[in-house]
Amino acid sequence: MKSFVDPTVEFHVLTGYLGSGKTSVLRHYLAQTPENETAVIINEYGAVSLDHRFVMHAAPVVDVVAGGCLCCARSTELKEAIVRVLTQRVARRLPGLRRIILETSGLANPASIVATVLDDYVLREYVRLGSCVATVDATDAIECAERQPDIAAQIAAADRVVVTKLDLVEPGRARAIRKFVESVNPTCDIVESAHGAAVGAIFDAVAPTRARARPAAGAGHLSHASSHSMTLERDIDWPAFSVWLTALLNRHGSRILRFKSLLRMAGDETPTAIHGVRHRMYPPEHLPPGTPAAAGSELVFITDGLPGAEIEASLQRFLEYAQAAAR
Amino acid sequence: MCEVCAVFGVGSHWTESARLSNLKYPAQDIQRHRKERGRRFDLLRALIAPYGLNVRDWDGEAFCVEDAQGRAEIVSDLSRFWSCVEKFSRADLDPLDPAFTPGAAP
Numbered sequence: 001m002k003s004f005v006d007p008t009v010e011f012h013v014l015t016g017y018l019g020s021g022k023t024s025v026l027r028h029y030l031a032q033t034p035e036n037e038t039a040v041i042i043n044e045y046g047a048v049s050l051d052h053r054f055v056m057h058a059a060p061v062v063d064v065v066a067g068g069c070l071c072c073a074r075s076t077e078l079k080e081a082i083v084r085v086l087t088q089r090v091a092r093r094l095p096g097l098r099r100i101i102l103e104t105s106g107l108a109n110p111a112s113i114v115a116t117v118l119d120d121y122v123l124r125e126y127v128r129l130g131s132c133v134a135t136v137d138a139t140d141a142i143e144c145a146e147r148q149p150d151i152a153a154q155i156a157a158a159d160r161v162v163v164t165k166l167d168l169v170e171p172g173r174a175r176a177i178r179k180f181v182e183s184v185n186p187t188c189d190i191v192e193s194a195h196g197a198a199v200g201a202i203f204d205a206v207a208p209t210r211a212r213a214r215p216a217a218g219a220g221h222l223s224h225a226s227s228h229s230m231t232l233e234r235d236i237d238w239p240a241f242s243v244w245l246t247a248l249l250n251r252h253g254s255r256i257l258r259f260k261s262l263l264r265m266a267g268d269e270t271p272t273a274i275h276g277v278r279h280r281m282y283p284p285e286h287l288p289p290g291t292p293a294a295a296g297s298e299l300v301f302i303t304d305g306l307p308g309a310e311i312e313a314s315l316q317r318f319l320e321y322a323q324a325a326a327r
Numbered sequence: 328m329c330e331v332c333a334v335f336g337v338g339s340h341w342t343e344s345a346r347l348s349n350l351k352y353p354a355q356d357i358q359r360h361r362k363e364r365g366r367r368f369d370l371l372r373a374l375i376a377p378y379g380l381n382v383r384d385w386d387g388e389a390f391c392v393e394d395a396q397g398r399a400e401i402v403s404d405l406s407r408f409w410s411c412v413e414k415f416s417r418a419d420l421d422p423l424d425p426a427f428t429p430g431a432a433p
């Protein structure tokens with residue numbers, strides 16, 4: 001089916017723990033970008049929203065979905081809010097609209113939001129999924145993370161992490177928080193923020209090559225979030241890999257906080273980026289010609305207690321089985 | 328929706344992306360997609376055979392899971408396939424378990 005409007009409106013998610021500085025970062029971003037480019041949807045736990053009052057003067061459209069978390073119950077309301085924004089664009093009241101940002105508090109599982117967009121036959125014709133950005137409070141995130149698993153889940157799901165309130169901490173603490181974020185999610189882009197000001201275009205796409213985990217990233221200390229990186233030298237057999245990954249997600253998807261990969265497929269010149277959050281996978285993305293060839297396929301799993309070594313052994317075993325079966 | 332099998336949204340699952348490259352004309356991709364789909368069914372049949380189940384390609388777009396009693400269910404994609412197989416077999420199919428691959432040591 002041909003779209004009447006190209007799906008050029010990006011849909012970004014801004015998440016972060018309560019009080020971690022989401023609204024400040026969003027206000028600063030809106031002040032820096034051209035007027036009328038960005039519409040904002042705010043989701044709050046409580047029945048009464050306050051955050052929208054702080055951003056309603058900075059964005060042309062501010063919509064509110066209050067009274068529940070979007071992970072759990074409010075996907076219909078989210079769809080309706082997106083449609084309300086898009087309707088204004090189609091009616092040419094928002095001709096310059098380039099992106100919608102969903103600010104959502106306490107979100108632990110963006111998989112349901114991804115599903116809301118990707119599974120909807122109307123929405124996916126009009127919007128394309130952009131970045132997931134998480135704010136992390138430099139003053140207390142490390143201490144809170146062990147007793148609040150949502151913090152690690154948000155970092156794991158993020159394409160980009162904005163470390164906030166760096167003006168309130170010592171340089172040693174700033175280094176520690178960066179190391180902490182890298183230990184939870186070795187593939188995310190990290191932006192530093194002081195006084196609520198985040199440097200740069202925080203919602204711009206993060207290069208898929210970030211599936212190449214930072215080599216310096218060490219093992220994390222959290223019991224409920226650990227990452228495992230692997231490099232496979234062989235070409236990936238797509239039918240076998242997709243059978244294996246769907247079976248793994250079916251049984252363990254709720255414990256796979258994030259999966260990112262750059263796969264070197266048999267017969268392809270450039271790598272393909274495959275990534276997902278929990279049970280939800282994004283559409284495969286074929287990287288353009290000229291993308292530097294990698295030594296092999298690179299995969300990163302961030303899991304909640306699922307041993308990375310077992311995942312790697314399982315994949316190797318299955319690819320070998322499929323190779324033998326094809327002979 | 329497919330009018331015959333009443334399956335919604337076939338072909339839109341991430342594993343079914345027929346466009347396998349950035350080539351302008353997708354004919355080559357479609358041929359490759361069909362060939363790979365055939366290989367995928369061979370793998371799936373071997374994996375579920377120990378549970379007395381079979382799977383057929385339903386019109387090139389969906390999966391028809393069958394058991395020895397003649398029960399059959401059509402599912403639209405590979406993600407739904409696994410939950411259907413687990414329902415029919417009453418077993419958990421876990422790739423982390425070496426017994427997942429047929430012929431492997433338990």
